Amino acid sequence: DAKTTQPTSMDCAEGRAANLPCNHSTISGNEYVYWYRQIHSQGPQYIIHGLKNNETNEMASLIITEDRKSSTLILPHATLRDTAVYYCIVSSIQGAQKLVFGQGTRLTINP
Amino acid sequence: EAGVVQSPRYKIIEKKQPVAFWCNPISGHNTLYWYLQNLGQGPELLIRYENEEAVDDSQLPKDRFSAERLKGVDSTLKIQPAELGDSAVYLCASSLGGASNTGELFFGEGSRLTVL
Numbered sequence: 001d002a003k004t005t006q007p008t009s010m011d012c013a014e015g016r017a018a019n020l021p022c023n024h025s026t027i028s029g030n031e032y033v034y035w036y037r038q039i040h041s042q043g044p045q046y047i048i049h050g051l052k053n054n055e056t057n058e059m060a061s062l063i064i065t066e067d068r069k070s071s072t073l074i075l076p077h078a079t080l081r082d083t084a085v086y087y088c089i090v091s092s093i094q095g096a097q098k099l100v101f102g103q104g105t106r107l108t109i110n111p
Numbered sequence: 112e113a114g115v116v117q118s119p120r121y122k123i124i125e126k127k128q129p130v131a132f133w134c135n136p137i138s139g140h141n142t143l144y145w146y147l148q149n150l151g152q153g154p155e156l157l158i159r160y161e162n163e164e165a166v167d168d169s170q171l172p173k174d175r176f177s178a179e180r181l182k183g184v185d186s187t188l189k190i191q192p193a194e195l196g197d198s199a200v201y202l203c204a205s206s207l208g209g210a211s212n213t214g215e216l217f218f219g220e221g222s223r224l225t226v227l
Contacts, residue, residue, distance in 0.1 A: 034214055043115070043202050043218025044154060087153060093214060098167060101153030 004088045009106040018075040020105055022088030025069040030092045033064060034099065035073045037084040044087065044101070047073065078109045113137070115219035117203050123225045129191035132222045136184070136205030143180055144216065145171075145188050146202040154202055160186065161208055190224075198226045 005023040012018040024033065035047040048055055048062045050071075055062045061074040075082050087104040116135040124130050136143050141162050146154035157176070159167040162183035171178065175194070180186040190197055200221040206212060 032214060036216075041220070043204070043221050044216075045218070046215045049214055091214060093212060098156055098159060099214070099216065101155070103151075103153055 004090055004102055006086075006088050006102065006105045008103070009108070011108050011110055012075075012078050014080060014109050014111050015077055018078040018082065018107060018109070020073040020075075020086050020088075020107060021070065022073070023070045024088070024090045027068050027090050028092070031090050032093065033062065033068075033071045034089040034091060035060070035062065036087045036089065036099075036101070037082075038087070038104070039081075039084040047086075078107075080109050080111065083107060083109045115203055115205055115217050117201075117219035117222050119222055120220065121223050121225075123227065124193055126195055126226050127192040129189065130193050130224060131190075132188045132201050132203075132224075134186045134188070134203030134219060136186070136203070137217055139207070140205035140217070141183070141208030142206045142212070143186050144204040144206075145178060145186070146204065146218075148200040148202055148221070150199070157188070157201075193224070193226045195226050198224055200224070 032049050032051050034049040036044040038044045047059050048057055050062045064071045085104040085106050087101050089099050118133050143160040145157040147157050148154040158171045158178050160180045163180050176190055178188045200223050202218055202221045204216040204218040206216045
């Protein structure tokens with residue numbers, strides 16, 4: 001599976017949009033981009049995934065560049081409860097049965 | 112609907128003692144995973160079950176770790192004997208298997224093990 005690169009940490013003000021970048025320059029044509037987050041003392045939580053089109057759900061939006069080498073997770077109106085470690089993972093659907101988590105981005109939402 | 116349930120949440124043991132963790136996946140989920148998470152790191156897969164069959168246990172240290180999923184529902188992860196380096200959080204996850212798989216895993220809250 002392709003490797004991802006994420007910033008170690010980010011800060012965002014409460015109520016503003018949080019934009020979390022992820023680079024995945026070696027992504028293959030059949031690989032999806034998955035985002036999970038992990039709030040302190042909890043297990044990881046699925047957020048969203050996409051192949052090449054932008055995706056939106058009740059939690060976030062996923063913007064994937066046209067060349068698919070990078071993506072951005074957008075939390076449109078960040079709240080204090082969004083403070084967590086955010087993991088960007090690239091995997092095929094078949095390989096998604098063995099998701100490989102990196103170290104992620106520690107996002108801190110400040111009041 | 113109940114999520115993935117794990118127990119115990121916390122366990123403190125002396126080194127060389129045995130320990131066991133239990134996981135009850137979401138009803139109807141055929142795939143069950145055990146992950147290990149060290150402090151400050153992302154989770155690492157230990158073993159994956161499809162129903163009662165362990166289909167990927169390549170990362171499970173088989174000299175001291177064992178797992179089972181009898182009847183393809185609940186699962187138990189055991190460590191015997193425990194070592195200091197086994198102190199970590201053990202996460203269980205489940206997902207729809209086979210053709211229904213979308214890569215969306217549902218995790219439990221984890222079992223935090225401290226080995227003294």
